[in-house]
Amino acid sequence: xxxxxxxxxxxxxxxxxxxxxxxxxxxxxxxxxxxxxxxxxxxxxxxxxxxxxxxxxxxxxxxxxxxxxxxxxxxxxxxxxxxxxxxxxxxxxxxxxxxxxxxxxxxxxxxxxxxxxxxxxxxxxxxxxxxxxxxxxxxxxxxxxxxxxxxxxxxxxxxxxxxxxxxxxxxxxxxxxxxxxxxxxxxxxxxxxxxxxxxxxxxxxxxxxxxxxxxxxxxxxxxxxxxxxxxxxxxxxxxxxxxxxxxxxxxxxxxxxxxxxxxxxxxxxxxxxxxxxxxxxxxxxxxxxxxxxxxxxxxxxxxxxxxxxxxxxxxxxxxxxxxxxxxxxxxxxxxxxxxxxxxxxxxxxxxxxxxxxxxxxxxxxxxxxxxxxxxx
Amino acid sequence: xxxxxxxxxxxxxxxxxxxxxxxxxxxxxxxxxxxxxxxxxxxxxxxxxxxxxxxxxxxxxxxxxxxxxxxxxxxxxxxxxxxxxxxxxxxxxxxxxxxxxxxxxxxxxxxxxxxxxxxxxxxxxxxxxxxxxxxxxxxxxxxxxxxxxxxxxxxxxxxxxxxxxxxxxxxxxxxxxxxxxxxxxxxxxxxxxxxxxxxxxxxxxxxxxxxxxxxxxxxxxxxxxxxxxxxxxxxxxxxxxxxxxxxxxxxxxxxxxxxxxxxxxxxxxxxxxxxxxxxxxxxxxxxxxxxxxxxxxxxxxxxxxxxxxxxxxxxxxxxxxxxxxxxxxxxxxxxxxxxxxxxxxxxxxxxxxxxxxxxxxxxxxxxxxxxxxxxxxxxxxxxxxxxxxxxxxxxxxxxxxxxxxxxxxxxxxxxxxxxxxxxxxxxxxxxxxxxxxxxxxxxxxxxxxxxxxxxxxxxxxxxxxxxxxxxxxxxxxx
Numbered sequence: 131x132x133x134x135x136x137x138x139x140x141x142x143x144x145x146x147x148x149x150x151x152x153x154x155x156x157x158x159x160x161x162x163x164x165x166x167x168x169x170x171x172x173x174x175x176x177x178x179x180x181x182x183x184x185x186x187x188x189x190x191x192x193x194x195x196x197x198x199x200x201x202x203x204x205x206x207x208x209x210x211x212x213x214x215x216x217x218x219x220x221x222x223x224x225x226x227x228x229x230x231x232x233x234x235x236x237x238x239x240x241x242x243x244x245x246x247x248x249x250x251x252x253x254x255x256x257x258x259x260x261x262x263x264x265x266x267x268x269x270x271x272x273x274x275x276x277x278x279x280x281x282x283x284x285x286x287x288x289x290x291x292x293x294x295x296x297x298x299x300x301x302x303x304x305x306x307x308x309x310x311x312x313x314x315x316x317x318x319x320x321x322x323x324x325x326x327x328x329x330x331x332x333x334x335x336x337x338x339x340x341x342x343x344x345x346x347x348x349x350x351x352x353x354x355x356x357x358x359x360x361x362x363x364x365x366x367x368x369x370x371x372x373x374x375x376x377x378x379x380x381x382x383x384x385x386x387x388x389x390x391x392x393x394x395x396x397x398x399x400x401x402x403x404x405x406x407x408x409x410x411x412x413x414x415x416x417x418x419x420x421x422x423x424x425x426x427x428x429x430x431x432x433x434x435x436x437x438x439x440x441x442x443x444x445x446x447x448x449x450x451x452x453x454x455x456x457x458x459x460x461x462x463x464x465x466x467x468x469x470x471x472x473x474x475x476x477x478x479x480x481x482x483x484x485x486x487x488x489x490x491x492x493x494x495x496x497x498x499x500x501x502x503x504x505x506x
Numbered sequence: 507x508x509x510x511x512x513x514x515x516x517x518x519x520x521x522x523x524x525x526x527x528x529x530x531x532x533x534x535x536x537x538x539x540x541x542x543x544x545x546x547x548x549x550x551x552x553x554x555x556x557x558x559x560x561x562x563x564x565x566x567x568x569x570x571x572x573x574x575x576x577x578x579x580x581x582x583x584x585x586x587x588x589x590x591x592x593x594x595x596x597x598x599x600x601x602x603x604x605x606x607x608x609x610x611x612x613x614x615x616x617x618x619x620x621x622x623x624x625x626x627x628x629x630x631x632x633x634x635x636x637x638x639x640x641x642x643x644x645x646x647x648x649x650x651x652x653x654x655x656x657x658x659x660x661x662x663x664x665x666x667x668x669x670x671x672x673x674x675x676x677x678x679x680x681x682x683x684x685x686x687x688x689x690x691x692x693x694x695x696x697x698x699x700x701x702x703x704x705x706x707x708x709x710x711x712x713x714x715x716x717x718x719x720x721x722x723x724x725x726x727x728x729x730x731x732x733x734x735x736x737x738x739x740x741x742x743x744x745x746x747x748x749x750x751x752x753x754x755x756x757x758x759x760x761x762x763x764x765x766x767x768x769x770x771x772x773x774x775x776x777x778x779x780x781x782x783x784x785x786x787x788x789x790x791x792x793x794x795x796x797x798x799x800x801x802x803x804x805x806x807x808x809x810x811x812x813x814x815x816x817x818x819x820x821x822x823x824x825x826x827x828x829x830x831x832x833x834x835x836x837x838x839x840x841x842x843x844x845x846x847x848x849x850x851x852x853x854x855x856x857x858x859x860x861x862x863x864x865x866x867x868x869x870x871x872x873x874x875x876x877x878x879x880x881x882x883x884x885x886x887x888x889x890x891x892x893x894x895x896x897x898x899x900x901x902x903x904x905x906x907x908x909x910x911x912x913x914x915x916x917x918x919x920x921x922x923x924x925x926x927x928x929x930x931x932x933x934x935x936x937x938x939x940x941x942x943x944x945x946x947x948x949x950x951x952x953x954x955x956x957x958x959x960x961x962x963x964x965x966x967x968x969x970x971x972x973x974x975x976x977x978x979x980x981x982x983x984x
Contacts, residue, residue, distance in 0.1 A: 311749075350549070354552070380522055381545050381546055
């Protein structure tokens with residue numbers, strides 16, 4: 131047997147194990163959410179509208195296709211308590227919101243999911259660049275969003291203390307819609323100024339969460355001041371929240387950082403996620419692969435699939451383009467197939483993540499032009 | 507098929523984002539165009555002074571000389587473009603195939619650009635009102651009459667966010683190089699051809715390549731360019747113009763709403779001006795901001811509209827390679843039907859008559875593109891909604907309006923051809939601040955005198971006149 135075929139056989143075995151775990155987890159999650167003693171009022175009520183019994187008819191992950199697609203509009207408005215599973219009654223509960231530029235925002239209840247998600251994510255961070263015990267800077271949206279608490283927990287979980295600077299994306303969207311571009315610029319500067327102040331204050335910050343756009347602004351201002359990103363002392367960057375393109379990643383690594391991690395000592399990991407799911411990690415991004423960014427969901431707690439634009443029950447062929455479909459399976463939150471506002475290409479499993487991923491994530495062409503995206 | 511890179515101060519840069527630009531009618535791939543991200547532009551612009559420094563190595567006179575040669579190269583040479591070369595014939599074909607403009611119009615635009623390059627000395631002499639150009643290089647100098655003057659350069663480069671649909675606009679940024687400012691261009695997504703060929707011609711003629719940046723892309727690089735160039739032009743619609751109104755860094759070029767006014771002293775002889783009116787509406791497929799979109803007169807308006815319709819109404823959509831083709835295609839899917847829909851709505855208003863209807867359907871939809879055939883619409887009053895409209899094809903209203911109300915009612919007008927000998931009307935038109943280029947007499951709106959400024963003098967945009975006092979010993983001895 132050759133080395134390649136050995137690796138293939140191992141990957142195949144890993145994939146089978148991952149699939150078995152996912153099937154078992156899917157059944158367990160459905161049992162929890164639809165059992166009268168543990169399920170949430172929302173899903174218990176929804177059960178009566180279904181033409182099948184989730185408790186007996188869901189025997190594996192693929193059976194989740196029996197559910198209608200999850201409509202995120204269901205998350206708009208209350209009461210928020212209807213989403214809390216009875217099995218978790220009495221536990222301290224958070225509510226996190228998405229969007230909300232106009233009208234009532236979509237809200238999701240959370241108890242521990244964000245901590246679990248980010249602790250799992252922590253395992254993927256290389257200690258060399260994200261040293262345990264080092265302090266973090268969280269430069270991005272806080273407010274009603276999950277991100278600030280999640281990043282702060284990640285930092286604390288790794289033994290550090292997190293400095294936080296807020297950016298309100300709802301205000302940013304309003305500024306853009308009003309055409310107040312000078313205000314937008316000033317607001318961005320206001321955030322970056324605060325970041326630079328914290329970074330210059332001797333707090334030994336080595337890790338950063340920020341969005342690609344804010345990272346670019348931070349690097350730009352540093353260079354205008356005759357410094358470089360290296361001078362901040364930050365070695366690990368976890369970035370996400372807005373679209374990541376290979377070209378932007380390459381530009382950032384080559385021009386702002388001064389080269390790949392081995393040369394510059396700076397490591398950046400793109401992520402993909404939102405309040406509905408956990409955090410999808412990226413396969414390490416390299417020049418050899420033209421900075422291709424492929425995301426892998428934290429299975430079995432969340433699954434991303436790339437599905438046909440017209441038939442969301444069918445995944446597209448490997449490498450083909452389709453809409454990103456999300457399934458979330460935790461005992462706090464159940465999302466049986468939600469069509470994200472994104473599209474991308476279906477990616478094969480590999481050793482680190484022996485399940486399928488998605489690359490080239492970008493706004494879904496069907497309504498990309500109508501949506502204000504990537505605002506911060 | 508050419509592969510066209512991003513250019514960063516003369517050096518090609520291969521982006522990881524590449525878009526395919528195809529033939530509007532056949533879908534044939536014409537070019538792969540590398541796309542810039544905004545961050546690259548912001549970073550590069552910190553080196554902008556180097557572009558001006560490279561040009562300051564030459565005198566304005568030397569640069570003008572080289573520009574003349576560049577005109578020859580542009581018009582006749584085989585030039586390196588991206589990973590290949592391009593003859594003038596290939597240029598016309600490629601530009602036509604992605605913009606929808608007929609090939610003969612592309613060739614005519616080449617000649618126009620070349621003419622401007624070859625006549626740059628005269629153009630700059632007029633735009634500066636005879637100022638010695640070394641005053642602009644040095645920042646100050648002494649006029650012939652012995653007065654110290656200072657013109658301070660406001661930016662080391664001129665940026666421009668260029669359109670896809672109007673190759674005629676490129677003449678506006680050409681003076682930057684002889685004025686010793688670098689050029690930072692974001693070509694229109696369908697029209698990388700003129701900027702890249704022009705840069706190639708400049709370099710061939712000995713202009714330093716480090717004076718040029720080319721950033722093809724969509725909206726993001728355009729916004730970045732406008733943000734970080736101290737002086738930049740943008741071409742767009744009314745919202746674009748409104749957005750940048752009052753921003754001293756940005757010169758926004760929008761719709762022209764150019765008009766012909768037939769005054770009462772000439773209107774009874776309107777038949778003499780039908781050719782002029784038709785030419786102003788129809789030439790260059792009506793795409794330019796200088797094309798006439800409104801003919802205003804106090805009487806005979808129905809007859810005038812009918813006569814113009816006779817001239818332009820029968821024009822058919824023809825293939826781009828046809829030397830008789832007079833119409834450019836709408837290459838963006840859905841745009842022509844959308845425009846037609848807007849017009850149809852306006853046509854329903856009382857007092858509005860579609861005068862070209864008898865010459866057949868105006869909207870011509872083909873497999874991959876569409877055309878709108880010339881339209882003339884009669885308006886009984888300036889109050890008709892359609893009297894305020896302008897579209898990207900040969901389209902004009904003929905509006906009935908008493909002479910004494912005309913100037914007050916025409917609205918913003920890039921080119922106003924006021925046909926009259928009435929001194930008081932001439933004076934009123936001269937004083938009307940909403941008319942930019944004023945033609946007195948029978949001059950088509952589309953006939954530009956290159957020695958005149960266009961939408962403000964580029965000299966005033968790029969240089970600031972200011973006080974500058976020096977001790978007597980710095981003045982030349984009398």
